[in-house]
Amino acid sequence: MAFDKMELRDIEVWDGNFAAAQALRQCQIDVVAAYPITPSTPIVEGYAKFLADGYVEGEFVMVESEHAAMSGCIGAAAAGGRVATATSSQGFALMVETLYQASGMRLPIVLNVVNRALAAPLNVNGDHSDMYLGRDSGWIQLDAYCPQDAYDLNFIAFRVSEDHDVRLPCMVHQDGFMTSHTAQGVKTLTDDEGYNFVGDFKPMNDMLDFEHPVTHGVQTEEDWHFEHKARQHNDLMTKVMPKIQAAFDDFEKLSGRKYNIVENYDMDDADVAVVCMGTSVETAREVATEMRAKGIKAGVVGIRVIRPFPFMQIAEALKGVKAVATLDRSAPGGTVGMLFNEIAGCLYNLDTRPMLSGKIYGLGGRDLTKKHLVDLYTELQANVDAGKITTPLQQFIGVRGPKLSFL
Amino acid sequence: MLEIRWHSRAGQGAVTGAKGLADVISTTGKHVQAFAFYGSAKRGAAMTAYNRVNDKMIMNHEKYMEPDFVFVIDPALVFTSDVTINHKENTVYIITTHMSTEELVAAQPKLAGKKVYTVDCIKIAQETIGRPIPNTPMLGAFMKVSEMYDIEFFKESMVRILGKLPQKIIDANMVAIQRAYDEVK
Numbered sequence: 001m002a003f004d005k006m007e008l009r010d011i012e013v014w015d016g017n018f019a020a021a022q023a024l025r026q027c028q029i030d031v032v033a034a035y036p037i038t039p040s041t042p043i044v045e046g047y048a049k050f051l052a053d054g055y056v057e058g059e060f061v062m063v064e065s066e067h068a069a070m071s072g073c074i075g076a077a078a079a080g081g082r083v084a085t086a087t088s089s090q091g092f093a094l095m096v097e098t099l100y101q102a103s104g105m106r107l108p109i110v111l112n113v114v115n116r117a118l119a120a121p122l123n124v125n126g127d128h129s130d131m132y133l134g135r136d137s138g139w140i141q142l143d144a145y146c147p148q149d150a151y152d153l154n155f156i157a158f159r160v161s162e163d164h165d166v167r168l169p170c171m172v173h174q175d176g177f178m179t180s181h182t183a184q185g186v187k188t189l190t191d192d193e194g195y196n197f198v199g200d201f202k203p204m205n206d207m208l209d210f211e212h213p214v215t216h217g218v219q220t221e222e223d224w225h226f227e228h229k230a231r232q233h234n235d236l237m238t239k240v241m242p243k244i245q246a247a248f249d250d251f252e253k254l255s256g257r258k259y260n261i262v263e264n265y266d267m268d269d270a271d272v273a274v275v276c277m278g279t280s281v282e283t284a285r286e287v288a289t290e291m292r293a294k295g296i297k298a299g300v301v302g303i304r305v306i307r308p309f310p311f312m313q314i315a316e317a318l319k320g321v322k323a324v325a326t327l328d329r330s331a332p333g334g335t336v337g338m339l340f341n342e343i344a345g346c347l348y349n350l351d352t353r354p355m356l357s358g359k360i361y362g363l364g365g366r367d368l369t370k371k372h373l374v375d376l377y378t379e380l381q382a383n384v385d386a387g388k389i390t391t392p393l394q395q396f397i398g399v400r401g402p403k404l405s406f407l
Numbered sequence: 408m409l410e411i412r413w414h415s416r417a418g419q420g421a422v423t424g425a426k427g428l429a430d431v432i433s434t435t436g437k438h439v440q441a442f443a444f445y446g447s448a449k450r451g452a453a454m455t456a457y458n459r460v461n462d463k464m465i466m467n468h469e470k471y472m473e474p475d476f477v478f479v480i481d482p483a484l485v486f487t488s489d490v491t492i493n494h495k496e497n498t499v500y501i502i503t504t505h506m507s508t509e510e511l512v513a514a515q516p517k518l519a520g521k522k523v524y525t526v527d528c529i530k531i532a533q534e535t536i537g538r539p540i541p542n543t544p545m546l547g548a549f550m551k552v553s554e555m556y557d558i559e560f561f562k563e564s565m566v567r568i569l570g571k572l573p574q575k576i577i578d579a580n581m582v583a584i585q586r587a588y589d590e591v592k
Contacts, residue, residue, distance in 0.1 A: 013430040013439060039445075124445065146468075178468050182442040183426045185433050279468035286466040367470040 003028075003057045008188040016150040016179035019186050020086070020112045020172070021046025023154035025056050026194030030081035030201070033061035033072025035091060038124045039176040040114035043086035066091035070098035070111075077107035077169075078216045080206025082158065084109065088176060089116035092130040096137065102169045103138030104232065105216055108161035109169040110154065111139070115278065115329075116176040117364040125365020126176030128277065128329040131306070132338055138232060140170040140240055141306040145263075145281045147184045150174040152257060155189070158198040159247045165239050167204060168232075173306070175278040177365060189255060197254055236308045244305055262313040263302035266292065270299030272380035273318060275343055276327035277303050280361075280368050284327075287373040298377045303339075315346040323355045323380040323389075327397075329362040336394055336407070355389050361397035372397050408465075412474040413456040414484045415542075417449060421456040421480060424542030428549075431556070431564040432460050440465045453481075453488050474498055478549065480528055480541040485515050494521070501548050501591065503528040503541050508592060524552050526591035535583040536576065543569075547584030548591035558588050 006025070014022065020043045024032070034044035048060045061076075063069045066087050077083040087095060092113060102109050115131050117123040134141065142157060144150040153172045161170040174180055189197070205214045220228060241261060248259045265285045267273060272291075274284050281302035291298035301317050303310070318324055324347070328337025335341070340358030347353055359376065362368045376397070383389050392405035411428075415421030422443045429439035443456040457472055459465050473493050479485055479502040490500065499522045504511050508525045512518045526548045528541030536543075543565065550561050562581050569577045 011433060013426065013433045013441070015426075175468075177442070177445060178470075181445065182440060182468070183429050184440050184465065185438055282466040283468045369469045369471045370467065371471075 004054050005191045006055055008190070011185045011187055013183050014147055014151070014186045015042075015181050015183045016144065016147040016174045017042035017114065017181065018046055019147045019151035020154055020174070021050070022188075023151050023194070024084055025050040026189065026191050027082065027084075027155065027158050027198050028056060028195060029058050029084045031059045031061060031073070031076035031083045032085055033063055033069045033076065033083075034085045035063050035066045035069045035087075037066065037088050037091035039116060039126070039180045040086040040088040040091075040112060042180075043112050043114070047084075066094040067098055070095045070102065070109075073109045073111075074098060074102050074105065074107055077102070077109050078105065078206070079208045080201075080203035082162070082201040083107075084112070086112035086114065088114045089118055089124075089130050093118060093133060096133060099134060099137040099139060099169075101217070104228065106167040106232070107169055108158075108167055110157045110161060111169065111171045112150075112154070113171050113173045114176045114180045115173055123364040124176070126178050126180075126278075127363050127365065129331065131171075131173050131277075132330045134171060135307055135338070138168065138236065139307060140166075140168055140236070140244075142170065142172050143277050143304055143306055144172060144174040144179060145279055145302065146179055147174075147182065148186050148257070149259075150179060151186050151188075152251065152255070152259065155194060155197050156244070156247045156251060156259070159250075160240065160243045162198070162201065163243050164202065164204050166235065166243055168236060168240065173278070178279040187255070187257070193254060197251065240308050241305070241310070259304060261305045261310045262317055263304050264317050265300040265302065267299040267301060267317050267321070269297055270320070271297040271322045271384055272324075272377055273299040273301055273321045274325045274327055274373070274376060274380075275301040275303065275314070275318075275339055277306065277339075278329065280327055280329070283368060283370060284373055287370050287377065290370075291374070291377045296377055296381045309342060311346050314343065315350060318343070318347060318354055319350050319352050321354045323357075323383040325376055325380055326356070326358045327368075328358065328360050330360075331363055332360065340394070355383050357383070357389055357391060358394050359397050360394065366398050368398065409458075409460040409476075410472050410474045411458040411476045411478065412472055413458075414477065414479045414481070414488055414490050415454055415456060416481045416484070417452045417454050419480055420540045420542035421454065421478075424480075424546060425456040425458050427542075427565065427568045428458055428546055429460075430568050431561060434564060435556075437462060438465050442470075444470065453484055476501065476549065476553070478545050479503055480545050482529065485511065485518070489517070491517050491521070497522070499552060500524065501526065501545065501552055503545065505530065524548065524591050526587050528587055531583050531586045531590070535586065536579045543580045544583045544587035547587035550584075551588045551591050558585065
């Protein structure tokens with residue numbers, strides 16, 4: 001069956017959802033099994049429309065839940081096809097069981113996660129609760145800061161995930177509404193450029209290869225389970241980063257757009273820095289530049305690859321900084337934020353060991369304003385001037401009512 | 408940086424209008440951003456949409472905005488929402504109403520002393536498109552007030568953006584844009 005190509009302008013004004021849907025079309029996904037949920041719905045809706053209009057050769061499988069959606073993706077990936085879907089929030093939570101199946105079975109599936117808060121109380125807006133819920137699931141996790149990234153990182157995701165040395169599923173995260181429903185200029189690839197970057201799908205141990213029968217989804221008890229998990233972890237820790245870096249390098253050659261495992265902004269001589277993810281990275285960059293005009297040497301560390309976690313790269317980025325704040329957009333449920341913990345681990349063995357404090361912000365889509373970030377950099381500079389942390393270790397940004405702080 | 412806030416009711420096309428405007432502006436080489444505040448929005452609920460325009464890449468993702476222009480595309484919102492919130496000294500208002508600018512300012516004293524333009528986008532849309540979808544007429548009025556682009560260039564661009572609609576609807580939108588351009592005061 002032949003499919004039509006689409007003529008795109010060099011720059012299209014797309015929101016993050018449509019950018020991801022276009023990338024799925026250009027990668028020519030064989031199977032999308034999906035159960036739509038706000039705010040990710042337009043991604044699978046977009047793929048379904050492209051399919052119906054003859055722009056993709058594939059299958060759209062309508063299922064009865066997100067658990068079934070990921071199960072369908074697992075089946076299709078095991079059968080031997082290029083597979084993707086999208087979800088958010090409660091849908092992601094329902095998928096969790098099957099996420100571990102996908103990674104444990106070493107199936108290259110791409111999941112677009114449009115980050116949204118987890119109920120209760122019910123909330124459709126963007127925070128990172130669902131992203132954090134998936135961080136131990138054995139998937140690769142890439143993070144987009146804007147619609148352009150959401151488009152580009154889908155190509156990277158297929159390239160890395162389907163590599164026979166990797167064979168691990170990959171999430172592409174974008175912020176609900178702040179990226180998914182925000183239209184911005186997106187520089188496009190032609191259909192041929194996009195498809196050729198990911199290349200033809202190369203099956204491995206596919207169930208539909210009847211000449212070489214294989215078993216998927218096996219049971220192992222204490223005799224082999226640990227070896228499987230250890231090897232999977234070993235591959236995540238050692239094989240994935242070089243492949244991501246190679247994909248970033250090739251993508252830069254193709255598009256001129258450069259991605260990095262850790263996105264350092266004005267970090268070379270920074271005294272104060274914030275570490276964050278999603279749209280906040282870009283807002284923080286703008287504020288960091290404004291702080292430098294006021295004489296505060298501010299920088300931003302944006303995390304592009306969340307899993308595998310770029311431990312050494314972050315330690316390198318922060319080693320010369322005097323005060324660091326981590327920005328977690330997820331309720332930490334009785335401890336410090338995830339980034340505070342991770343970054344503390346990165347910094348602990350450094351001789352310089354910067355001062356570290358953690359902020360919780362933006363839950364349920366609460367706005368992170370430039371004013372908040374100006375205040376944060378000012379506070380970090382005050383820590384530098386005092387030579388010690390002058391505030392509690394954990395504070396909340398942008399919440400109404402009495403000021404909350406802990407530790 | 409040029410910043411615009413739309414006051415609308417869900418279903419009146421503010422998001423489509425904001426995205427359409429961003430699309431037109433993007434073709435002239437500028438950087439754009441269009442977004443909206445969503446809740447569990449129901450048709451008819453008051454909502455806001457936003458545009459940012461700049462010569463440089465737009466990095467700011469905060470929702471907070473002190474707008475240069477405020478578009479009000481439903482006549483009642485001037486009275487039920489605060490359309491002046493987070494305003495600047497020189498914020499320009501383009502408001503859909505059947506009233507004259509003087510009558511409107513008298514009815515809503517918060518607008519006193521501000522730069523207010525009025526145009527009846529609802530009536531124009533009813534009479535041209537046949538439905539009360541006031542988004543494209545508002546953009547026609549904006550072209551007149553802001554002098555951003557030549558109206559013919561703007562209409563040509565909108566023909567492309569409305570491309571998938573039936574020709575009759577596209578033609579009606581062009582009449583609506585021109586009428587609002589001519590009638591805004």
